Amino acid sequence: MNRRKFLSYCLKGGVSMAALTQLQLQAFQGSLSYEFDDHKALVCVFLYGGNDSLNMLVPIEGEARALYEASRQNLAVSNPLSLSPITAIDGGVGLHPSMSAIQPVFESQNLAFISGVGSLVVPTSKADYDNEAVPLPKHLFSHNDQQATWMHGREKISLNSGWGARLLERIEQGGAFVNNISLAGTNPWQTSANLTPFSLHQSGVSRINPINGTSNRATHVRDIMTRVLSQSTHPLASTYGTKVQSAITNTEAMNSAIESSIDLSSYFSDSSLSQQLHTVAKSISVRQTLNAKRQIYFVSMGGFDTHDNQLTTHPALLGALSQSLAEFNTAMSAIEASNDVTLFTMSDFGRTLTSNGDGTDHGWAGNQIVMGGAVNGGEIYGSLMTQHLDGPNDTRGGRLIPQVANEQYFSSMAQWFGLANSELVDLFPNLTNFDTHSLSFMNI
Amino acid sequence: MLKKNTLIFFFAVMLSGCGGGSSESADTQSVPESNSSDASGSSDDSGSSDDSDSNDNSGSNDNSGSNDDSAEEEPSPPDISTSVSSDTYQAGEKVSFSVNLSEQDAKTSTIEWQQLSGPTIEITTDLTVEFSIDENVSALDEHYHFIVTVTNEAGLSSQEEIKFSVIKAMSEQQSARLLHQATLGPTYDEIQTATGKSYEQWLDEQIQLPITYHSPLVENYPDRDEPSQINRIDAWWKASLNANDQLRQRVAFALSEIFVVSDLNTSLSGEPEGMAAYYDLLLEHAFANYRDLLEQVTLSPIMGVYLSHLGNEKADVERNIRPDENYAREVMQLFTIGLNELNLNGTNKLDENDEVIATYGQQEIEGFARVFTGWTFAYSARWNRPSRNYTLPMHAFDDYHSSAEKVLLNGEVIPENTNAEQSLAIALDNLFNHDNVAPFISKQLIQRLITSNPSPGYVERVAAVFNDNGDGIRGDLAATVKAIYLDNEARGLETPLAHFGKIKEPLLKTVQFWRVYNTKSLTNRYFTWNLPTTYGQGPLQSPSVFNFFRPDFQPGELVDTELLAPELQIANDAALIGIVNTHYADLVWRVAERHDELNENSLYLYMQDDHELINMNGLSAVLDKYDILFFAGNMSEEMRQALIDMDEFFATRDSYQRISNLVYLISISPEFTLQQ
Incomplete structure (x- = not known):
């Protein structure tokens, strides 16, 4: 769908031209025209609370190990699972032992890590940080602000939007609700002036009882409901009415597509993340019925704000995460969608190398996971940072300055998704401050 | 107590056409007061002595004038009385009151009306005053107090006072509207009972009602010796559906969305009694002082576990252990001041580059993190033998409290070697006295109770009451809550804003239906599992300390406007x-x-x-x-x-x-x- 068609869609959908501001119109005015024959999907797994992701990848021996243990003390991970990345790492690198489920996925080169990544405006050294010589992301270490920074893929501006939504709009795929699906509710990543994710129930199909079926009663109730939902002129009330009406329309459309999906339940366990990914898999399995070319999905997992009891809670979280990812990987192979689907993680921030006794506090740089057949897997990208308290990248207390901007991480996936290189900077404005605009972890 | 807008009305009464007969009944109680000498003939008796030499009245200004005249031919002060047509008026009714005096006095006296309280009335007649109360000006009851002074040719005066009230009795529609804002969802009977009362009367009655605490309603799980999480949910329903102190329950629910704790997927799911006790402290302090509320929240072991300052220790440099920063950060970001400096009206202050101004940095976080060290469960035998008492406020162990210096807001520093209790008191005062607290808390309460997009003026009027309740007290939540409900913007007086109002919280929509339709089970239990799945919210069941929705959430549909709709998140x-x-x-x-x-x-x-x-x-x-x-x-x-x-x-x-x-x-x- 090109821009003209998109605008025409908006009109048909009841969004009046007058409601589109000049600024929003500009959002569509990419210089390029996009058209896709194949299907691709990006699946974002958001780890709410700030994953202590530096503890997912730890040194095994030598000086790096010694510095790590001295820094991490009682929260240092012992018995890591040795990984053999394509590029060998001095001192070795081990995976958190509770993440054994994804070790084979890594070794089979379907999974990679992006290391030392975080929110940055420009490349930042410790001296820059100490001297306030460069602009920094606003409200570092604050949960909701840093979540927003990851999801927006740029610094706060007045009319902000998520980079997922911007990506869909830029490649002219924003018009169909099935391209923008959330299993975890409203979120900034998938939201822009024109786009709000369709929120799919975890069970996939959800009947709308009052209007289910074709009885006279159901038809009558549906007619009156439709009328009532469009009645209000109050801006908040009419927004609510519009939302309910579109929830009904889209849910019914989705129901009829997903009802015909094959049974994938045997691939997934019962955890919340597994069940969300199960529904994503079901939805991807009917991609042709949905006529979807480019889709973004959002799922989430909470509990990563491990200020206390980290030795108990964090391994459990990583174990569940790892299990769910491995299941999804298998399911994608089963429906032959592996090469078309890329799953990746985001999280508020990494955590401090220092402990507060039995937990960690809000940090900055961390590691992220990217998985799928199109990933140049079995490798660690970015910069596997030395976990060195008071070391060269430590702002204080073990909050490490990222060596890779999260926008570099995102742009690599946007490229794979189909965005032209010339438009990367339009999507991620801070890229102009960095020498390389993307990393090489996607097979493009 | 003289209001600052007290006006004094001064009339010279002419001979002709005095309509003194309009008064219906003479006030038999009135006795002429001994004349107050300094009121004689002067229009400005309010303390200014500059004009005294220009008074043509012969010197009875000092001491007691009546003694000077005793030898003369017995001039006497005018004989006056007053009448008022009613003690209480309803809004919209005509008020009428008069001073009555003899025909002779009326010819020769001056009459001065002085208003001591009530909204300023312009008096346009002399003996009789009549005016109508416009019901669209204010929702506040009005208490009028006038003094009339009549001075005759001899310079002798008499005074009388008139007092009456105008009660803003609510129509059925007005009480329904108030109760939608001020209860968890009104029943028809509640609306009928409130109708005819004034706004203030209803609010005052609600504030005075005994508190319906939730803890006593927490039963043991059937066939077990202790309650389970579902029992405190059951208690929440029982209180919410049946309590008479609906205003308090509504405000406490709002507070539970600001001072967030949650037993959703946390270890607190095993502490239903502690969770109910936490809700009770919100109920208890809903109309108390915010400073006390902040202290009780801070010392709650439930909050201590939720934001991990319970058991938080001073730094141990050798082990790279430093104090936990969780509570330090969130108490500032979410419970008191927020991230950015605010004007009294709730808008952001901007620096010379038009940028927002951060309220705190890492240094203050670390300072407050040190403050919140050394606290654990009450009645713990030792630091490492916690009692696990989840209902009583935490106690301090000074050996585990940071003795280092603590940097607070606005450059205040707690000196080294200050103990845990003192540090906490200083730190909470430091937070409480920050200029942001009033607009930050007032605006969020307005959003939870009244409207998603209050005007800056509304926020400022409420914040001003938060800062000073009229008696010089800061943080009076009863006064703040009344200011929120009685404000003209809340009551739809003057010109209502086109976007006024808020989306109802989904759980509260159900609460109203259940209250209206007397919902119950035969076993009288409300075992509503999975409220957060059904409604996206449940009492004390937020997915994070950031609540179910943020106060600044803007749905995509409204992105072209300035409007927020938190509940639509x-x-x-x-x-x-x-x-x-x-x-x-x-x-x-x-x-x-x-x-x-x-x-x-x-x-x-x-x-x-x-x-x-x-x-x-x-x-x-x-x-x-x-x-x-x-x-x-x-x-x-x-x-x-x-x-x-x-x-x-x-x-x-x-x-x-x-x-x-x-x-x-x-x-x-x-x-x-x-x-x-």
Whole structure:
């Protein structure tokens, strides 16, 4: 769908031209025209609370190990699972032992890590940080602000939007609700002036009882409901009415597509993340019925704000995460969608190398996971940072300055998704401050 | 207590045409007061002595003038009385009061009216004052106090006072509107009972009501010796549905969305009594002082566990251990001041580059993190032997409290070697006295209770009351809450804003239906599992300390406007469909009278009253009732017609089905979903 068609869609959908501001119109005015024959999907797994992701990848021996243990003390991970990345790492690198489920996925080169990544405006050294010589992301270490920074893929501006939504709009795929699906509710990543994710129930199909079926009663109730939902002129009330009406329309459309999906339940366990990914898999399995070319999905997992009891809670979280990812990987192979689907993680921030006794506090740089057949897997990208308290990248207390901007991480996936290189900077404005605009972890 | 706007009215009375006869009854109580000498003939008796030499009145200004005159031919002060047509007036009524004096005095005296309290009245007549109270100016009751001074030719004066009140009695529609804002969802009876009372009267009565605490309602789980998480949810329903102190329950619910703790997927799910105790402290302090509330929240072991300052130790440099920063950060970001410096009206302050100004940095975080060290469960034998008492405030162990210096806000520093209790007191005072607290807390309370997009003026008026309740006290939440409800913006006086109001919280929509339809199970238990899944929210069940929705959430549909709609953050497609189904199940499937047999554990709604109403008085009677009950008298013609059309299909069926489908349609309608 090109821009003209998109605008025409908006009109048909009841969004009046007058409601589109000049600024929003500009959002569509990419210089390029996009058209896709194949299907691709990006699946974002958001780890709410700030994953202590530096503890997912730890040194095994030598000086790096010694510095790590001295820094991490009682929260240092012992018995890591040795990984053999394509590029060998001095001192070795081990995976958190509770993440054994994804070790084979890594070794089979379907999974990679992006290391030392975080929110940055420009490349930042410790001296820059100490001297306030460069602009920094606003409200570092604050949960909701840093979540927003990851999801927006740029610094706060007045009319902000998520980079997922911007990506869909830029490649002219924003018009169909099935391209923008959330299993975890409203979120900034998938939201822009024109786009709000369709929120799919975890069970996939959800009947709308009052209007289910074709009885006279159901038809009558549906007619009156439709009328009532469009009645209000109050801006908040009419927004609510519009939302309910579109929830009904889209849910019914989705129901009829997903009802015909094959049974994938045997691939997934019962955890919340597994069940969300199960529904994503079901939805991807009917991609042709949905006529979807480019889709973004959002799922989430909470509990990563491990200020206390980290030795108990964090391994459990990583174990569940790892299990769910491995299941999804298998399911994608089963429906032959592996090469078309890329799953990746985001999280508020990494955590401090220092402990507060039995937990960690809000940090900055961390590691992220990217998985799928199109990933140049079995490798660690970015910069596997030395976990060195008071070391060269430590702002204080073990909050490490990222060596890779999260926008570099995102742009690599946007490229794979189909965005032209010339438009990367339009999507991620801070890229102009960095020498390389993307990393090489996607097979493009 | 003289109001600053006290005006003094001064009239010279002329001979002709005095309409003294208009007063209906002389005030027999009035006795001429001994004249106050300094009132004689001067229009400015309010302390200014500059004019005294220009008074043509012969010197009775000093000491007691009456003694000077004693040898002369007995001039006497005018004989006066006053009359007022009523002690209390309703808004819109005509007020009339008069001073009565002899015809001779009337010819020769001057009359001075002085207003000591009440909204300023311009007095345009002399002996009789008449004016009407415009009900659209203020929701506050008005208490008037006038003094009239009559001075005769001899310079002798008499004074009388007149007192009366104007009560802003609520119409049915007005009380319905207030109760939608000020209860968890009003019943028809509550609206009828409130009608005729004034806004202030109802609020004051509510504030005075005994507190319905939740802890006593927490039962043990059936066949067990202790309660489970579902028992505190059950207690929440019982209190929310049945408590008379609805205003307090509503405000506490709002506070629970600011001072967030949650037992959703946390270890606190095993501490239902502690969770109920936490809710009780919100109830207890809902109309108390914010400083005390902040202290109780901070010392709550539930909060201590939730934000991990319970058991938080001073730094141990050798082990790279430093104090936990969790509570330090969130108490500032979420419970007191927020991230950015605010004006009193709630808008951001900007620096010279038009950038927002951060309220704190890492240094202050670390300072407060040190403050919140050394606290653990009450009655713990030792630091490492915690009592696990989840209901009493935490106690301090100074050995585990940081003795280092602590940097607070605005450059205040707690010196080294200050103990845990003192540090806490200083730190909480430091937070409490920050300029942001009043606008930050006031605006969020307004958003939870009244409107998503309050005008800056509204925020500022409430914040000013938070800063000073009129008696010089800061943080008086009763005064703040009253200011929120009585403000003209909340009451729709003056010119209402087009976007005024808020989307009702989905859980509270159900609370109203359950209150209205007397919802219960045969076992009298409300075991509502998975509220957060059904509604996107549940009491003390937020997914994070950032609440179910943020106060600055803007849905995509409103991105071209300045408008926020926090509650719509949880209105995603799946949740909306879930709520449509939930209302349908409640209102259509779970009506007790439509079942031959009741399952003893299931909740049922009882709709007999409306069933009788529709059978006796027909559809329009039901719609008139629902107009008040569900729309606060603002049901549009279109909505009414839609309900009539809805009923057409069911009119031939049994009347319970008719009621069910009407209320179902109401439940999902935008008009009902908007609280105005």
